Amino acid sequence: MKIIDIHSHFFPKTWPDLQAKFGGDDWPWLKHLPNNGESFDKAMLMKGAQEFRPIYSACWDAQVRLAQLDEQGVEQQIISATPILFAYEKPIEEALYCAQLFNDAALEICQQGQGRLFALAQVPLQDIDAACKEASRAMNTGHVGIQIGNHVGEKNMDDEGVLTFLQHCADEGIPVFVHPWDMMAAERTKNYMMGWTVGMPAESQLSIVSMILGGGFDRVSQSLKICFAHGGGSFAFLLGRLENAWLHRDIARGKSEQPPSFYLDRFFLDTAVFDHDALDLLVKKVGTAKLMFGTDYPFPLGEQQMGQLIKTSQTLTKTEQQQLLANNAEQFFNLPISV
Numbered sequence: 081m082k083i084i085d086i087h088s089h090f091f092p093k094t095w096p097d098l099q100a101k102f103g104g105d106d107w108p109w110l111k112h113l114p115n116n117g118e119s120f121d122k123a124m125l126m127k128g129a130q131e132f133r134p135i136y137s138a139c140w141d142a143q144v145r146l147a148q149l150d151e152q153g154v155e156q157q158i159i160s161a162t163p164i165l166f167a168y169e170k171p172i173e174e175a176l177y178c179a180q181l182f183n184d185a186a187l188e189i190c191q192q193g194q195g196r197l198f199a200l201a202q203v204p205l206q207d208i209d210a211a212c213k214e215a216s217r218a219m220n221t222g223h224v225g226i227q228i229g230n231h232v233g234e235k236n237m238d239d240e241g242v243l244t245f246l247q248h249c250a251d252e253g254i255p256v257f258v259h260p261w262d263m264m265a266a267e268r269t270k271n272y273m274m275g276w277t278v279g280m281p282a283e284s285q286l287s288i289v290s291m292i293l294g295g296g297f298d299r300v301s302q303s304l305k306i307c308f309a310h311g312g313g314s315f316a317f318l319l320g321r322l323e324n325a326w327l328h329r330d331i332a333r334g335k336s337e338q339p340p341s342f343y344l345d346r347f348f349l350d351t352a353v354f355d356h357d358a359l360d361l362l363v364k365k366v367g368t369a370k371l372m373f374g375t376d377y378p379f380p381l382g383e384q385q386m387g388q389l390i391k392t393s394q395t396l397t398k399t400e401q402q403q404l405l406a407n408n409a410e411q412f413f414n415l416p417i418s419v
């Protein structure tokens with residue numbers, strides 16, 4: 081069965097010292113660590129002086145990545161930046177510099193990928209004109225879509241500027257992948273990685289809900305191709321609650337012309353949910369045509385046995401499994417179809 085992973089991340093091996101270039105003490109950088117005979121080179125991802133996360137060479141070395149994809153039977157993979165590289169909170173010149181720097185670096189990794197790696201670009205979403213321009217530039221240089229963070233500071237997905245950006249993507253046929261980041265309730269989720277296990281799913285839910293209730297899906301063309309990460313977070317499980325509120329409380333309707341369940345055919349979700357019951361629920365809610373295999377590789381919170389959740393599903397037919405594992409992604413991202 082052909083497998084395409086649409087949700088994976090990269091870091092370039094090195095990049096210019098952003099703190100030296102722009103000032104400020106919270107820029108991301110990689111502290112490469114000595115290799116004491118381990119199979120992979122390792123690095124500590126730093127945010128200023130703070131240790132953020134240990135990573136290893138699959139992030140920057142296409143050969144290491146391809147070897148692991150071979151082991152796991154994954155044919156193609158789409159790589160995207162990790163949200164720590166977005167720089168949405170920085171001045172536009174600095175964010176645009178980062179976007180172009182990391183977008184070009186992503187393509188360099190893909191060029192080592194023997195035609196099996198593709199990239200999503202980042203854009204400086206705090207400035208809509210610049211974001212639209214960078215999205216178009218990136219697509220022209222070889223990216224297959226754009227990844228955006230699910231909010232820009234206080235601005236949710238129904239923000240006027242974000243909707244303008246999404247319409248630009250719809251007009252140009254640019255696929256958009258929405259990744260949660262900069263998680264809510266940071267103070268109360270700082271222990272036990274709860275920012276990732278609780279905050280991120282809540283962020284994704286908030287994004288889809290704000291798109292619906294903010295009238296985003298009513299306003300942006302139906303041609304928009306948009307996919308939310310991590311199965312849409314807590315959205316599917318709590319859709320009934322949202323629907324009930326919409327039906328029985330006028331202030332819960334927002335600007336949406338229709339009840340929330342009406343918009344379920346307007347977006348895609350990846351399948352990084354790690355649980356067959358959760359996957360079954362997504363299939364029931366959005367259908368097999370709207371789900372795409374994604375892992376969050378190469379991070380520990382990603383699917384370690386890539387593709388197993390779908391391949392061992394007792395409820396999906398083989399044809400449906402193939403749809404989720406590759407066919408939907410080929411169409412969504414206009415990937416070259418290999419035989």
Ligand code: CO
Pocket residue numbers: 087089259309376
């Ligand atoms: Co991710």
